[in-house]
Amino acid sequence: MIESQLTPGLRVRIDRNRCVCSESCARLAPNTFETDDEGLVTLLAGPFDGETAVRAAAANCPVAAIILEPVDR
Numbered sequence: 001m002i003e004s005q006l007t008p009g010l011r012v013r014i015d016r017n018r019c020v021c022s023e024s025c026a027r028l029a030p031n032t033f034e035t036d037d038e039g040l041v042t043l044l045a046g047p048f049d050g051e052t053a054v055r056a057a058a059a060n061c062p063v064a065a066i067i068l069e070p071v072d073r
């Protein structure tokens with residue numbers, strides 16, 4: 001599991017064990033997700049896409065490999 005702080009109140013986690021290389025996340029939020037040489041999702045260093053784009057990427061992942069979690073501030 002790889003995770004990063006997306007905004008002060010939101011954390012994004014990716015589960016590479018679930019990823020099936022569809023690349024839809026990288027198309028919807030290209031400043032947040034990319035696929036590596038194996039075709040598996042990885043997180044970029046930021047600055048990230050806006051929350052709407054990242055939420056769209058998570059919602060469109062066919063295997064729910066992108067998890068968004070609120071963070072207590």
Ligand code: SF4
Binds near residue numbers: 020066
């Ligand atoms: S959309 Fe989901 S399955 Fe497709 S590359 Fe991204 S994390 Fe992997």
